[in-house]
């Protein structure tokens with residue numbers, strides 16, 4: 001009886017591990033786009049702590065990428081004819097100031113590039129869109145920081161003007177949130193931005209078309225997967241990296257392209 005219980009417990013544990021690591025799935029080919037939000041040790045009472053990756057873990061993930069021959073380039077370059085042999089695009093949604101303080105020094109010392117998606121109405125401000133969810137206020141990148149980073153090769157893209165759910169908006173709203181975002185980016189950076197990330201990963205045909213009309217040629221979702229030749233450039237899958245991911249999780253995500261929030 002005890003042996004049977006032990007066997008059942010071991011079986012359940014193995015099943016749990018299997019569900020977590022998806023080891024049975026075949027490796028996936030394609031260009032990986034990694035999705036991050038915060039790089040910080042400070043959880044600040046957030047209910048979304050899973051989006052706050054510790055700097056030490058982030059550094060180990062970058063070292064793993066380097067050690068496996070990946071070259072971190074901007075999203076635009078990763079999907080261009082000019083892409084290196086083994087590209088990876090490291091993307092950051094929302095444009096938090098901890099990108100400047102925590103992520104960029106680790107990227108820069110390794111010669112790695114990144115792409116940051118800005119909420120243009122809140123540049124120099126904070127994450128106002130999170131307020132009604134009880135999320136702590138966090139500073140966003142300032143204009144001066146953005147210009148300095150852009151000069152050093154960081155790519156900036158749009159994440160809408162006010163971080164609204166774009167699928168809930170009419171044409172006027174889409175104009176304000178997507179075309180308005182492009183205008184603000186063009187004013188800030190001196191040239192139109194090419195890349196976009198849908199707030200909350202939410203989009204539909206109308207949103208997709210408005211994004212294209214605003215001059216963005218690539219747009220990211222939060223759906224898991226890797227980019228292959230046939231992937232629609234305006235609904236790009238990404239691999240979400242979470243605080244709880246250890247190196248085994250990260251390696252399996254990189255090969256299986258499985259992730260969920």
Ligand SMILES: [Zn+2]
Nearest residue numbers: 093094199200
């Ligand atoms: Zn966001």
